[in-house]
Amino acid sequence: VSDAFSVPVCTQCGHALWPSRPVCPRCGGTLFEPRAAGRGVVEETTRAGAVALASVRVDTGPVVIARLAADAAAGTAVELRWRVAADGRRRLIAVPPA
Amino acid sequence: MAFIVGAHEAPYTRHPPADRDTESYLVEAVLGALADAGVERGAVDGLGVSSFSLAPDHAIDLAWRLGLSLRWVMEDTNGGASGLNMLQHALRALEAGDAETIVLCAGDRLDRGAFRALVENYNRATAEELAPLGLGGPNALFALLTERHARANGLERSDYACVPLAQRAWASGNPGAVYREPLALDGYLAAPMVTPPLCRYDCVPVVAGADAIVLRAERGAAGPAVRTLALAARHNVDQQEGDSLRTGFADLAASLWAAAGVAPGDLDAAYLYDDYPVMVVIQAADLGLAAGGDLRRWLHASVLDGRWPLNTSGGQLSAGQAGAAGGMHGLVEAVRRLRGGGGEPRFDCRLALVCGYGMVLYRHGACHAAAVLERVG
Numbered sequence: 001v002s003d004a005f006s007v008p009v010c011t012q013c014g015h016a017l018w019p020s021r022p023v024c025p026r027c028g029g030t031l032f033e034p035r036a037a038g039r040g041v042v043e044e045t046t047r048a049g050a051v052a053l054a055s056v057r058v059d060t061g062p063v064v065i066a067r068l069a070a071d072a073a074a075g076t077a078v079e080l081r082w083r084v085a086a087d088g089r090r091r092l093i094a095v096p097p098a
Numbered sequence: 099m100a101f102i103v104g105a106h107e108a109p110y111t112r113h114p115p116a117d118r119d120t121e122s123y124l125v126e127a128v129l130g131a132l133a134d135a136g137v138e139r140g141a142v143d144g145l146g147v148s149s150f151s152l153a154p155d156h157a158i159d160l161a162w163r164l165g166l167s168l169r170w171v172m173e174d175t176n177g178g179a180s181g182l183n184m185l186q187h188a189l190r191a192l193e194a195g196d197a198e199t200i201v202l203c204a205g206d207r208l209d210r211g212a213f214r215a216l217v218e219n220y221n222r223a224t225a226e227e228l229a230p231l232g233l234g235g236p237n238a239l240f241a242l243l244t245e246r247h248a249r250a251n252g253l254e255r256s257d258y259a260c261v262p263l264a265q266r267a268w269a270s271g272n273p274g275a276v277y278r279e280p281l282a283l284d285g286y287l288a289a290p291m292v293t294p295p296l297c298r299y300d301c302v303p304v305v306a307g308a309d310a311i312v313l314r315a316e317r318g319a320a321g322p323a324v325r326t327l328a329l330a331a332r333h334n335v336d337q338q339e340g341d342s343l344r345t346g347f348a349d350l351a352a353s354l355w356a357a358a359g360v361a362p363g364d365l366d367a368a369y370l371y372d373d374y375p376v377m378v379v380i381q382a383a384d385l386g387l388a389a390g391g392d393l394r395r396w397l398h399a400s401v402l403d404g405r406w407p408l409n410t411s412g413g414q415l416s417a418g419q420a421g422a423a424g425g426m427h428g429l430v431e432a433v434r435r436l437r438g439g440g441g442e443p444r445f446d447c448r449l450a451l452v453c454g455y456g457m458v459l460y461r462h463g464a465c466h467a468a469a470v471l472e473r474v475g
Contacts, residue, residue, distance in 0.1 A: 019223045019460055025337040046241035046293045051232040055242045055461070062339065065239070065461065067231045074245075089230040 005080040005092060007062060008032035016061035035060055042068075042076045042094065056080060056094050064092060072096035100192035101323040101474065103314050104135025105433035109274045110307035110418045114207050120151045121163065123205045123308035123420070128164060131310035136318070137199060144170035144191060144200030144313075148180035148422040150216050151206045160203075170197035178371055178456025179331070179465035180204055181309070181426035186329050186467065192315045199315075205308020206421025213304055216421075223460045236458050237301050240374040241293040243342055243462055247376050248295070250343055251393055255295055259286045260397035261375035262299045262415045267405065269412025271441030276303045276418040300375055305418030309426035311433055322437045322475045328357035331467040338460045346466030347384035347453070355386070358470035362386045366447045367407035367435055369428030371455035372414050377463075381453050385468065407445055410435060425454050429469075436473040448473045 008020045012029030016037070023030055040056040043063065047053065052068035056078060066080060078094040085091055108126035124147065132139055145168055147157040155163075157173040170191050174180040184202045191197045208216060217235035219225045233239070248254065263286060269275035281299065289297040317323045330353055332346030355361060362385065370381040379397065382388045388396035400406040411417050411431040414424050434440040435447040454467040 019227050025339070044242040044245040046238050046245070046295075047291075048232060048234050048238045048293050053231060053233065053238050053242070055246075063461065065228060065231065065233075065242075074249075085230065091230045091232075092227070 003082045005037050005082055006034035007037040007058065007060060009035040009060070016058075018058070018062035018064050038080050040064070040078055040080055040094070042072050042074055042078055044074060045072065054078075054094055066092040066094040069093050069095040099315065099325075100189045101314055101317045101325055102311050102433050102471070103318060103323050104131045104133075104137065104312035105430040105437075106130030106134050106310055107274065107427070107430050108205065108308040110276065110305040110420055112276055112303060112305050112418065114306035118207060118306070120149055120205060120207045121155070121160065123207055123306060124149065124152070124160060124203050124310075125164060127205055127308035127310035128201050128203050131201060131203075131312045135312040137312055137314070139165065141199045142166050142201050143168055144188065144197030146172045146174060146184040146188060146200065146202040148174040148176070148184060148204040148425060149206055150421045151208055151212055170200065176425070176457055176465050177422060178373060178425045178463070179454035179467045180422050180456070181429045182329065182452065182454035182467035182469055183331065183465070185326065185429070185469060186331060188313050189326055189329065192313060195315070200313045201310055202313070202426070203308060203310035204422040204426040206423060207306035208304065208421055221459060224458075227460070236373075237293040237296055239458060239461060240376060241296045244295055244374065244376040246341060247343055247380065253379070253394060255287065256283060257394050257397050258300070258375040258379065259283055260402040261372065261378045262286065264401045264405065265372065265409050265413040265416050268410045269416035271443060272411045272417060273441070275412040275416045276305060277412070277416045296374065299415065302373055302414040302419035302424070305420045307418070307420035307423055309420075309423045309430045311426070311430060317475065322473050324433050324436045325472050325474050327359065327470040327472050328354050329467065329469040330354040330357070331465070333466065334459070334464045335466070338462070338464070342462035343380065345380055345384055347381050347468060350466065350468060351385050354468050354470065360449060360470060364449055365451050366445065366449050367410060367432065368451040369409055369432045369453065370451075371428065371453045372409055373419070373424065373455070375415070377455060378408075381455070385451070385453075407435075407447070410440060425456060428452050432471055436471060
C-alpha cells in the first residue's frame with residue numbers, strides 16, 4: 001500500500017482539489033486524475049492536546065490540514081504522506097526536514 | 099408583511115438533568131415564545147426547527163408532540179446560519195400567505211458522547227479527512243484561521259480579547275449566562291490554552307438549551323413588534339479554497355445595507371456570530387462596522403472601552419452554545435432588546451444587525467446570513 005499523497009486534478013481544466021469532490025468547482029468537469037502532492041509549505045500551526053496540526057499549502061495548489069510529525073514554524077517546507085493508524089484509518093502527515 | 103412578535107430562550111445549562119432531552123428544551127422555548135407574543139398555540143400554522151439531536155424525530159414529529167396543525171413546515175440543517183435561514187423562508191411564507199403564524203425554534207442537548215459524535219461526523223469531509231487527525235472539533239481550524247488573520251492584520255491576542263472581555267461585561271446582566279463573573283485581560287491571558295492561540299475564553303462553552311421566535315403576518319396588539327428591513331445570505335462563496343479572511347459577509351454587505359436603507363452607523367446594536375472572536379472581527383470588517391476599517395481601534399475604543407452594544411446577552415462566548423440554538427441566540431436577544439426587554443443595562447434599541455455563520459465544510463464556515471431588524475410600534 002502506497003503512502004504517497006496525491007490530489008485529484010480536473011482533466012478538463014487542470015484545477016487541483018482537496019478534499020475530493022465529484023464536480024470541479026471551476027469548470028464543472030467530472031473526470032479527475034491523481035497528481036502527486038508530496039511537497040508543501042506550512043502556513044499556520046496549532047495543537048489539539050498532544051496533536052500538532054498545520055495548514056499546508058501543497059505545491060500543486062490546495063491547502064490541506066495535516067498532522068505535524070514534529071514541530072515546524074510557518075514557512076517550513078514539509079513532505080506530505082499518508083500514515084495508517086492502528087485503527088485502520090489513514091492520516092495525512094506533514095514531515096519537516098530532520 | 100411579516101412581524102416578529104415574540105421570543106424566548108429556554109435557559110442554557112452546562113449540566114442538564116438526566117431526564118431532560120432535546121425535545122424538552124425545544125418545547126420550553128416554543129411555549130415560552132408563544133406566551134411572550136401573547137399568541138394562542140392553536141393559532142400557529144407554521145413551524146420551523148433546527149436541531150442536531152432531535153433524531154429520530156423531525157419537524158413534523160415536533161409539531162405532533164406540540165399538538166400543532168400546520169400549513170407550513172420546515173427543518174433546517176445549517177447550524178449557526180439556521181436561525182436566519184429559517185427566518186428568510188418564514189418571511190416569504192408569511193408574505194405569500196402560505197402561513198399566518200409561524201414559530202421558529204432551534205436547540206440541542208448534547209452530552210459528551212453525542213457532542214463528540216457530532217463534531218467527528220459533521221460532514222463527509224470531516225469524517226474522512228479531519229477526524230482521523232485528532233482535531234476533536236472545530237477549535238483547531240479556527241486557531242489556524244486566527245493565526246492567519248492576526249498575521250494579515252497585525253493583531254495580537256490582547257486585541258481579539260476585546261470581544262470576550264466586552265461580552266463578559268454584558269453577560270453580568272444575563273442571569274442565564276454560563277460565564278457571568280467579570281473577566282479582565284490578565285485573567286484572559288492566564289486562561290488555559292485550548293488550541294493555541296485560542297484559550298478557554300475564545301471557545302464557546304457547550305450547553306443544553308433552545309431558542310424560539312414567533313412571526314405573524316399581522317402585528318397584533320401585544321406590544322412592540324420587529325420588522326425585517328433586509329436579509330441577505332451567501333453560501334459556499336469560495337469552495338473552501340480561499341483564506342476566509344474575506345467572507346460571504348463582504349459579498350452581501352452592499353446589497354444588505356442598500357435594501358435596508360440604513361448604514362452601519364445607524365445601528366443601536368449588533369449581534370455578530372461569535373463562535374470565535376476572530377469571526378466577530380471578520381464580520382465587523384466585512385460588513386463595514388469598523389469605521390475606516392481600523393479593526394484594532396474598533397475593538398478597543400468601541401467594543402471594549404465604549405461598551406458599544408455587541409452581543410448584549412454575553413453572546414455564545416459567555417452564555418454558551420446550545421448546538422443549533424447558536425444560530426438563533428443572537429436573533430432572540432435582538433428581538434428582546436428591540437421590544438424593550440433584555441438584561442441590564444437597558445438601552446434604546448430601534449435598529450439591530452443579526453448575523454448567522456456556520457457549517458465548517460473543511461477549513462472554515464460556508465454559510466453566511468445577515469439581517470437588519472427594526473422596531474415598529
